Amino acid sequence: MKYFCTLLLLLTGGKPALAQTPKIDSLSRLIRQAKTDTARINLANAKTALLTQTNIDSSISLALKTIEQSKRINYKKGEAYARMHLSYNYSFKGNYAAAKANLKRAEALSLGDSAQLMRVYINYGTTYGMQSKYDSSIAFLEKSKVMAERLADSSALRRIYMNIGISYSMQSNLPQALQYLQKSLTIAEAQHDMGSQAFSLVNMANTYKTMGNVKESVQTYQKGLKLAKQESFKNVELNAYANLADIYDEMHNTQKAYETAIKAANLAKEIGDDGMQATSLAKAAKMLADQKKFAQADLLIKQAITIADASNQPLNIHQAYSNMGYILKRQDRCAEAIPFYEKSFAVLKETDIYDQQTGKSYEELAACYEQTGNFPRALATFRKSAAIADSVRSKENVQKTTELTMTYAFDKKQQVAQAEQQKQNVLAQARQRALQWGLGFVVLLAAVSFYAYRTKQKANLLLQFQKQQLETQKLQLEDQKKQLQTTLTELQQTQQELLQAEKMATMGKLTKGIVDRILNPLNYINNFSRTARELLGEIQAVTQKHQDSFSAEEQDELEETTTMLEQNLTKIHEHGNSTARILQDMQKLLKERSSSYVVTDINLYLTQQMDTSFKKALATHMPTVPIKLNVSLAPQALPVNLLPVEFGEVLDGLIDNSCYTLVEKCRRVKGFEPRLEVTTCLVDDQVQLQVRDNGRGIAQKEIAQLFSPFFTTKPTAKGTGLGLYTSKEVVEEYLQGQMRINSIENEYTQVTILLPLTSTFLTPVV
Template sequence: MKCITAALFLLLFGKIACAQTSPLDSLSYLISKATSDTAKINLRNKKIRLLIRENLDSAEQQGLQNLQHAQKIKYAAGQAAARINLASSYSLKGNFKPAREHMDIARKLFLDLKDSLGLSNTYATYGMYFGIQGKYDSSIFNLEKAIGIAERNNYQERLATYYGNIAIGYQMQSNFRQALAYQQKSLDLAVANNDVSNQAYTNLNLGLIYASMKDTLRSRLTLLKAIKLAKKEKIKNVELYAYSNLSNLYSEKKEARKAYNYAIIAARLGREMGDYGIQAASLSKAAGALETQEQFARASALAKQAIALADSSGQSYIIFQAYSRMGSILRGQKQYKTAIYYLEKSVNALENTETYREDVGQTFKDLSYCYEQTGNFNKALSYYKTSAQIADSVLSRDNIREVTELSMTYEFNKQQEAQQLAQKNKDAITRTRQWALGIGLALTFVLAVVSLRAYRNKQKANALLQGQKEEIQNTLTRLKSTQAQLIQSEKMASLGELTAGIAHEIQNPLNFVNNFSEVSAELLDELEEELQKGDTEEALAIAGDIKENLKKIQHHGSRADGIVKAMLQHSRPSSGEKKLININSLIPEYFRLAYNNVQAKNKEFNVTFTTDFDNSLSKIEVNPLELGRVLVNIFNNAFYATQQKKAQLNGQYQPEISVSTYQQNGHVEIKVRDNGTGIPENLKNKIFQPFFTTKPTGQGTGLGLSLAYDIVTKQHGGKLKVETKEGEFVEFIVILPIA
């Protein structure tokens, strides 16, 4: 199983001047000599920031004591700084609730104090807090705030830390160019300030970026350099993460012995620091190295230790790693039933996260294999599909990002080069004219030479621009091809949702047919008995009941037949053929299909549906299937928004969707309104853009409303608009011309 690279966020401490003693000893000495309570609190806060690097439990204990002292003397600045230290300790230990509480209070204190340096540290701590949880967009957002304050106030010492941390967010999003740029800025500042601590952190994270880029040699050398600097500065957490990631490198190189040795060193350091999460992760890696050597007994023992530590850490991904490793070891020993227990526990740990990585997909694949070996083929198929979906999600997401980024960056760079070249030509011509005016006939020969050179440069520039144009065109063609494939996938997904809704609806008449058939069969038995008895009157009564049942069977059979015909109609590719229809008859049909599909997935979901139709509507010429896709996409967005709001309000809320139609100025308008979460004003203009989505990763492609917009505007010559108020409602307005 592939191990995930662990990035280490830089902690917020400054350089401490000391002679031959360690920084911690120097601060302890200064604290003992301090003459005021505020000075002692400030020095203790500095000491705790350093202690976080070595022992989280001690840092937490001393941090709480220092906070109490600051509260006792009502020293607001000292309280805020102490809370930032506690937030850092709690975040690194995976104890996120108290971490958030301390940061929120510190932010308010710094705002009241108008302390911009403290405020930048707070935003940077928010960035670390979100980054550790894998919420990289929020991490980058807060770190950008911290960087803005630091750059405006020239906080050079803090900028190195902020640059390093924001780089981690970009790295984990596979934006390696941006990550490398920020890490290099961090390293340059650390070197300029002779800040060895930040150099150690930055070299560690540079090593992780190189590993992600498959540059194994540079990664190993940079990690070893980080270890050397960390030992010099006695920074245990840098050592710990560097050894843990060296284990990853050697694991991928199939050098199990070295992978095991480095993982064990990392686990020991994690134990010394009180960082149970990384200790558990390192033991999982060591168990994996033993597993590849088929030393299953030792591997199982380490995996059990990892599980106990992971459970106490409370970090979802660490728990997943530990249980998944035990499941993999048992699978290798063909103990499939026991392996299933641990593999199920591992995937359940990720239930409320957004983690869709290759190793998660491999765990689902292992589960599928184990269920197949135990004869449970339904679950085997289900888990195999999930593993395939994760693999496709990772691949498509990476491909889209890569193609889009490369095409945009490439085009921008080439335009810039062309502009620079054109400017050079203009400058050359200007200089040539000035020389000609000033010197005259004596420089005619020089002018001719320069003109010839300019002409050749122009020819070269034209040839270069033509080649660049062709390269850009090829890149854009590939991008359009990728987009077309995704749009087709979205159309098929929309068709699948319609079909699922129809299939759910057809179950109702089929249930009636089955029930009346069973009752009729029983009545026939009774009829036969009465005829044998000679009771003609009772026999006639039973025959009448059978006749009524047959009528009901015929009625519900006709219903099923109609639904099947509708399903066949939906399964056909759109021909683009338009028909004159009354929109009022189309809306309830597609609402029912979309609603049935949602209820098939979530039986507890319900929504109040109301209509206000204009009965005097003119028939309009539309493609019913394509317009149905528009309605289904709008309804699906309404269902999602109302479900989200219901979850936020803990059920104290009733979802409502209303649809109205009316005719004016040669147009028919359809308004679909829901009382869900609404759309933020800053996102309102983006919702019809391809690939833009506010849904979590894996729950939306960002193409549904984009396709709806194209169908309404391009295929039907209409308009699609949206009105919204965040937290209250969204109203989509479809405007279609009357033929």
Template sequence: MKPSLFAILFFLMAGPVSSQNDRLNELNRQLMRAATDTARVNRSLDLANEWFAINYDSTLALAQRTRDFARRIAYPIGEAKAWMQVGRVQSFKGNYNEAYQALHQAEVLFLSQNAKSSFGRLYLGYGVLYLKQNLLDSAAYYFNKAIPGAQGKNDGELLTGLYANLAVIYQRKTNYPLALANFQKGLQLAHRRNDLKNQAGISLNIGTILLATGDSVRAERNTLNAIRFAKQAGNRYIEMLAIANLGENYEAKKQYARAYQLYLQAAELARQLGENGTYATHLMSAAWMLAEQKKYGPAEALNRRSMAIADSLQQPFVIYDVYTTMGSILKEQGKYALALPYYEQAFRSLGSVKQYNQKSVIVYANLALCYEKTGQYLRALRAFQRSATLKDSLRSQENIRKVTEQNLTFEFTKKQAVAKARAQAAEANSRIRQGALGGGLIVALLLMVLAFFGYRSKQRANTLLHLQKEKIEQTLTQLKATQNQLIQAEKMASLGELTAGIAHEIQNPLNFVNNFSDVSTELVDELKEGPFKQVPESEQEYTAELLCDLTRNLQKITQHGRRADSIVKGMLEHSRSSTGERKTTDLNALSEEYLKLAYHGLRAKDKNFNAELATHFDPQSGAVEVVPQDIGRVLLNLYNNAFYAVQEKRLIAAEGYQPMVTVSTHFNKGQVEIRVKDNGIGMPESVKQKIFQPFFTTKPTGQGTGLGLSLSYDIVTKGHGGSLEVETQPGEGTEMIVRLPS
């Protein structure tokens, strides 16, 4: 067993160059000398910010007292900042509901005072809260939302925290190049401000990344820098994490005695800080270092201390770690029967939370070995199968990530090629214009010198020059058009080839999955009828349970095999180029026809669904040159999405909510607009930015492939030279706008 690397989250860890005690004493003196109540609140907030690096409980108590005092003196801004302090401490203590409530109270107060300058730090607080829960996309949304305001105010302190936390997100996604780039941005800002605390935290995380990539020498150097900066800044939290990561470095080099001492040192710091979950984890790591040295008795005793702390905290992941470590210590001694209860309890502690990793593969393999050694062969087989399945699943996830990165790289390369072609065309245009201008000047000079040749020769030369210029400009226009067509054709050909290849490769294993699922179902049925009756009565209940589980698994395989088949068909549909011919089409009639088709189709599936339909058609928007089948597919997708949105809101809305979908057309400045508006659930900004991406969907598994809006976008923009836009308000509704040239 191997403890995980520790990475620090950043929450405005700005601090002085002087020692922590000097700073605390100075703030206490300022608090005593404060002439007004508002000044006392502000100094108290500064004091709480310093205490955060020393002890969470003390910080929380001071922030709560400051909040109550600010409320009594009617100082809303001070109260809001105190609420933010409370939210910060609760986030780091793992009390996420309390943290969210505190940050929400701060937001309400800031809004009431129109205190926009404080929203950057509030967004940072929300981001850290979500990052502590490993909700990476939500955290990144708030960090990115805060960056423009911080840049506008040149707030180096806030920008340091934002860049560093974005780097932590990339670090958790194992995108190490982007993580290091953002850490370097934050580190440069911290150096400029002589900010020791953030220099310590960022150096710690850079060391973590370097160790994960196998660069142990540079990892140790950065970790030692982190410890030095943390001690100078008086930040024991960062010092504790850095010491633990240094222990990880020595463990990787198999210097277990040194790693043991470092883990114990980190554990003591965690205990002093009140970080009980981390305290238990560090004790567990130290126990495993004893086991690596074959000191099993002390290892068991130390890990039992860790288990007692974990049990009192009721934190599932901490319990899982310490119990699996105890099982591994016993397994290493050959005590397989004694190890089993600890492995089983570890998995029970996770409950419905199933966040497996490579460590879980090893744990299941160890569990299978213990079952085998104790003669429980059916359970051993089941545990081994789970280990193998999980290993394949993790490998598949890694392959999907690599394919996604390759696709993104492909798209980026193509965009670079387009940009380069445009730059070359602009440069060629400039040279031609300069050449034409130079030629004109030379011809003018010659005409002046040779004026005695007469007016007729001058006219003839001017005419020739004009014809040459027109020919050059025409050639340039053709060159640009051909260049764009070649780039687009190459892009679409490559994308079509890639999509068809993926679909073909998926279809073969998919057929095997479905065929073997059917055969396996028949074998299970035969097993139930024949060999099952020969199983000893004591094992029949457990064997029946296994057969039922196997039957359900095969049903799931069949279900998801069909879903995969629909996705493959969607990919092929997405890669298909339209061959329809443009026709003069009554857009109003087409919009109304497909609206009725979508509504009655949904009513056929769900007779309880009702929605009010409203249409407002502009007579001038009638006849338009389009491919009617393609535009019909676009409208059908937009209508289905609108009905889905109002249907979802009907499930959660208060009584009296009336679902409504409005379709309108409008002719304006040579364009025809089709607007599809609903009063459904709407969507947040983070979802709005992704809705036209292939395979992105907000619908539950099995209800959508995420290709509808992507295909619609391509039809409107590439097939018809128009645009497809979205306007939305969370909780209020969405309006999709199609614009087509008339």
């Protein structure tokens, strides 16, 4: 099942906003510095447009505030533009009644101002487009197009052409769609507007995708993505990724399709676009179903349906419910799938969608009717599917669109060739004029110098010869000087690198020696502190026997002193042990690594190592905690190059971290069931090892620092902050793999290690 995602642009005036914090910060400063109320309101409207690209809820809040300020000073233009922004944002949230009410008020405020009224009509077109009522959308956009042409407003025409093209595309009128999108792109290129070029390119790519022109579609998506990232247009990135997921699905690369759909869903959530988030999650669920991961697919599609229902956008609701039907059908649960398909088509009754996906969904529903024995409805539904498919992919439709594509590409090449020819003509004319002037000057000079040349010919020849010799010598000297300078620079650089390498080696040896020297006295300190605590206990026992010989005041003072001394010794022992652990980890960090690599099956290695690591971690923390260990290994052998000792330390550290956080959560959460999962699998020619626990998790602000030396989320007495740092060094520098951590606070922590799949030895890293 494939989706066709469209991109509707904010068309209330001005250039599309960049989703950049510096621009928003700059506008906030200008608003504070504004000297008049009208200037402040105009700047607030500009900021509202910016926020629409990054945070729809913040944009709505600012628009409401701006409306109240405009009404207070009777600034109708400011109120009209604020209501247009508010209408657009309400449409994204699915609140179409509020969107239309604000547009009606903006229309009343704009009477008599053609430019402002034109933008109101553009907003009407956008609002109907978001409701998938494309006939109504085109009607308002055509009305605004006439006004924009009369006003010669090329920026408005660029946006109008784009949205008309989107509407025709959703009705599968591909020639009309491509024609308008090409017009929009031409204006954007003439204005050097990279953001609008990105919008147009992504929507043109959608049209190529519907045509089945995968190569042209992918190339155009990539061009649009490059410009969108350059301009920080996250909503354009979102639509590009959402549609690229469909293409990867057509190529049967379901894993990449799933990852791309999830990327689109995360972007939609960040922007606040509920509809696109629902659609992207529905796609990801479909990809999971195609991989027969039905349990995960069910969870994801239910989340998509919940978000889609809240968005109140017919196309997104249709896509979510039809995908639920598809997932059930894949499990041969056609009777359960039928209500979801029927729900998906019910929400399209008042829309103007005639796309390929709708036809495909009808075909799937027909198959479900047939399987459940409802043959009359199966036949009727199949006929609808065939009619839509014939309309969308008709030979005439695709042929006209292909001709337009080829004509547009030819025109672009012809324009480039004409520009190059004009450039060459100008250069040729300049050369010709320079030659004529030079020739005239030479003739004049020859006439004046003729007599002198004849009388001084020998002297001039001799002088010229000497001059040439001097020039040759000068050039030779300059070449020698450059060569010597280059050689000197290279020697100096090499010398500096050698000195730095020698210095770092010396520092490493010195540091290792210092650590070794410190550990011995530190161990004495720890032992003496423990012994002192025992002696203090004996002193307290003796004083207890003879407490009658002390006065009450002396007893209180003695008790206070011994208590304080006991606390101090406890702290000395606690921090001494913490320091010793840090130094021991530094010894591991500074010691020379083994250069003996072993090719081994990671599954066999884990079978031998896991039990030891798990028991060691439990013994360290709390053996009585009932941690459930689930080891799920890939069915096939997964050979990798390992340093067995160093990788064993990595595994020990990961299991120890998981057991620690599970024990801590058991202490704090009543009825908590601790789980630890270790899995292996093959992912794109790489061996993936995952260690996941359902413990306390890690705060997002701390994840970026986890691999920094001496950073730890544990208390001072529990962690040193070197375990993950050394583990990442072993995995990435010595084993040429990758290591990353994902976590949600109070839910889970997951460590993923990717190692190259191999059957040969690696070259040791020195």
